[in-house]
Amino acid sequence: MNITPYLSTLQDSPLFQGLSAQEIASMVNCMSATVKEYDKNQYIHRMGNRISSIGLVLFGNVHIVKEDFWGNRSIMAHIGPCELFGEAYALTGTPLEVSVIAMEPVRVMFFNSGKIAQTCPTSCAFHTALIRNLLKIITGKTLMLTQKIEHLSKRSTREKLLSYLSSQALRSGNPNFEIPFNRTQLAEYLAIDRSAMTTELGRMRDEGLLDFDKGRFELKQTI
Amino acid sequence: MNITPYLSTLQDSPLFQGLSAQEIASMVNCMSATVKEYDKNQYIHRMGNRISSIGLVLFGNVHIVKEDFWGNRSIMAHIGPCELFGEAYALTGTPLEVSVIAMEPVRVMFFNSGKIAQTCPTSCAFHTALIRNLLKIITGKTLMLTQKIEHLSKRSTREKLLSYLSSQALRSGNPNFEIPFNRTQLAEYLAIDRSAMTTELGRMRDEGLLDFDKGRFELKQTI
DNA sequence: TCCCGTCTGTTGTTTTTACAACATTTGGAG
DNA sequence: CTCCAAATGTTGTAAAAACAACAGACGGGA
Numbered sequence: 001m002n003i004t005p006y007l008s009t010l011q012d013s014p015l016f017q018g019l020s021a022q023e024i025a026s027m028v029n030c031m032s033a034t035v036k037e038y039d040k041n042q043y044i045h046r047m048g049n050r051i052s053s054i055g056l057v058l059f060g061n062v063h064i065v066k067e068d069f070w071g072n073r074s075i076m077a078h079i080g081p082c083e084l085f086g087e088a089y090a091l092t093g094t095p096l097e098v099s100v101i102a103m104e105p106v107r108v109m110f111f112n113s114g115k116i117a118q119t120c121p122t123s124c125a126f127h128t129a130l131i132r133n134l135l136k137i138i139t140g141k142t143l144m145l146t147q148k149i150e151h152l153s154k155r156s157t158r159e160k161l162l163s164y165l166s167s168q169a170l171r172s173g174n175p176n177f178e179i180p181f182n183r184t185q186l187a188e189y190l191a192i193d194r195s196a197m198t199t200e201l202g203r204m205r206d207e208g209l210l211d212f213d214k215g216r217f218e219l220k221q222t223i
Numbered sequence: 224m225n226i227t228p229y230l231s232t233l234q235d236s237p238l239f240q241g242l243s244a245q246e247i248a249s250m251v252n253c254m255s256a257t258v259k260e261y262d263k264n265q266y267i268h269r270m271g272n273r274i275s276s277i278g279l280v281l282f283g284n285v286h287i288v289k290e291d292f293w294g295n296r297s298i299m300a301h302i303g304p305c306e307l308f309g310e311a312y313a314l315t316g317t318p319l320e321v322s323v324i325a326m327e328p329v330r331v332m333f334f335n336s337g338k339i340a341q342t343c344p345t346s347c348a349f350h351t352a353l354i355r356n357l358l359k360i361i362t363g364k365t366l367m368l369t370q371k372i373e374h375l376s377k378r379s380t381r382e383k384l385l386s387y388l389s390s391q392a393l394r395s396g397n398p399n400f401e402i403p404f405n406r407t408q409l410a411e412y413l414a415i416d417r418s419a420m421t422t423e424l425g426r427m428r429d430e431g432l433l434d435f436d437k438g439r440f441e442l443k444q445t446i
Numbered sequence: 447t448c449c450c451g452t453c454t455g456t457t458g459t460t461t462t463t464a465c466a467a468c469a470t471t472t473g474g475a476g
Numbered sequence: 477c478t479c480c481a482a483a484t485g486t487t488g489t490a491a492a493a494a495c496a497a498c499a500g501a502c503g504g505g506a
Contacts, residue, residue, distance in 0.1 A: 066372075066373060066376065074372075074373075074376040076369065076372060087362070088362045088365040088366055088369075089366075091358070091359070091362050092359070092362055092363065092366065094366060097366075097369060097370070097373070098369070117355065117358070128351065131354060131355065131358065132340065132354065134358060135314070135340070135354060135357060135358050135361065136314070136315070138358065138361050138362055138365060139310070139311045139314050139315055139361055140315065141365055142311040142361060142364055142365055142368065143311055143312075143315065143317060143320075145365065145368040145369065145372065146299065146311075146320060146321070146368065147320070148372060149289075149297075149299060149368065149371060149372060149375065150289060150297075150320070152372065152375040152376065152414065153289065153297040153375065153414040154414075155295075155414070155462095155493090155494075156462070156463085156494095157462080157463075182483070182484085183483070183484060183485090184482095184483070184484085191375065191376040191377075191378070192463085192464095193463065193464050193465075194484090195464085195465080195466090195484095195485080195486080195487090196462085196463055196464070196465095198484065198485055198486080199485080199486075199487090201485095202485075202486090214484095378463090378464075378492095379464095379492070379493085380492080380493070405452095405453065405454085406453070406454060406455090407452095407453070407454090415493080415494095416493065416494050416495075417454090418454095418455080418456080418457090418494085418495080418496090419492085419493055419494070419495090421454065421455055421456080422455080422456075422457090424455095425455075425456090437454095447506100448505105448506090449504105449505090449506085450503100450504095450505090450506100451502105451503095451504095451505105452501100452502085452503085452504105453500105453501080453502075453503095454499100454500085454501070454502090455498105455499080455500075455501090456497100456498085456499075456500095457496100457497090457498090457499100458495105458496095458497095459494105459495085459496085460493105460494085460495075460496100461492105461493085461494070461495085462491105462492085462493070462494080463490105463491085463492070463493080463494105464489105464490085464491075464492080465488105465489085465490080465491090466487100466488095466489090466490100467486100467487090467488095468485105468486080468487085469484100469485080469486070469487095470483100470484080470485070470486090471482100471483080471484070471485085472481100472482085472483070472484085473480105473481095473482085473483095474479100474480090474481090474482100475478105475479090475480085475481105476477105476478090476479085476480100
């Protein structure tokens with residue numbers, strides 16, 4: 001496969017951190033990578049299935065979503081360009097507890113997880129680096145999930161919002177920042193009622209805690 | 224160090240899965256492992272600190288706990304014998320977002336995380352296996368956290384309880400099972416009010432959904 | 447054995463959230 | 477530009493949870 005058009009994305013991906021373009025190209029081959037495209041709202045993976053490949057978002061955004069029988073939806077995570085999804089399920093062979101949905105037109109590169117995890121017969125020298133990168137990525141995800149649990153553990157709508165928003169401000173290093181969710185999605189991510197959330201946001205703005213416009217928020221100093 | 228007394232525990236640990244006693248002994252040495260003991264309620268790690276070692280519980284139980292300024296406590300995870308804690312923070316160098324507390328008299332073996340993650344100069348042959356095991360462990364934790372998020376995402380006390388209890392029943396392969404928490408701890412784990420939880424449990428028992436005694440629960444068929 | 451601290455369960459009140467129904471705004475497509 | 481659909485905001489009501497305060501059960505140590 002010709003990976004030239006994706007090379008810069010792949011190089012930016014934490015999966016290939018520290019590897020040269022040359023090395024990446026050889027690895028992509030070795031791991032029998034494939035590229036697929038998806039439309040907005042299309043399912044990339046469905047809950048319950050088993051998967052054997054790790055996805056890397058080349059462009060677009062996808063959501064990791066948990067949906068129950070009654071259509072209640074909860075967004076587990078937001079995955080953007082250069083980021084991976086499905087590693088945990090592909091590596092363990094566990095049936096998916098979540099679905100993966102394209103939020104917009106998306107292009108994804110898939111890697112066979114078996115070929116990543118095992119040193120290949122031809123003893124491709126960079127597998128070790130790859131596995132180490134993978135370790136780092138999954139470790140990072142653990143921390144993300146821990147943070148999400150922290151938000152969800154708050155008792156009230158307001159506390160959940162503040163927990164999430166301040167973590168985003170911290171991440172961006174700026175009290176003025178943009179979030180990757182619209183209102184409905186944010187409510188699904190924080191597992192709270194959308195209308196109650198909107199009301200609470202308005203109340204917080206009235207109290208001078210923060211300001212917002214669409215997806216842009218600004219936390220105010222409350223000294 | 225003489226690891227003989229801990230050998231069976233280490234062999235049962237997923238970290239050393241697939242390694243012989245001989246190999247484990249040499250690795251323990253190579254990773255400059257140390258053993259420490261803690262009393263009930265003693266802090267093993269405190270939130271905010273950086274750690275450079277991965278803990279393996281030799282016996283006893285510890286809780287991964289998130290405490291905020293006002294003393295609100297939320298139990299992130301329960302760690303029993305043979306299990307690891309702190310990997311994510313030790314490997315990334317991130318300051319701890321949680322504390323680790325001994326729930327009873329506990330003995331822990333600590334491994335230097337740097338020495339685990341890097342192939343050692345003397346090229347200890349089993350590091351690769353170790354890293355692969357670590358990858359599996361952390362991947363498994365990701366799935367655990369995902370499950371916890373699923374519980375927390377439920378809207379009501381009852382739904383959270385059912386989500387947690389049925390996952391425990393599934394894990395034990397038996398509708399009759401024991402949980403590692405007392406009532407207060409369960410409430411902290413599920414981020415709900417203890418008294419409301421007790422009330423709800425009573426209500427569910429009245430409705431014939433389940434039965435319980437202390438830490439033992441039984442989910443009934445509701446056909 | 448008794449005492450005390452902890453755990454568990456109970457109840458009533460207050461506060462908050464979920465829910466439903468609808469109004470308003472926004473952004474695209476034609 | 478107009479229309480439509482989706483997103484966002486508003487409000488009132490019903491339901492649920494949080495909170496507080498206390499009673500009873502239990503277990504370990506003196």
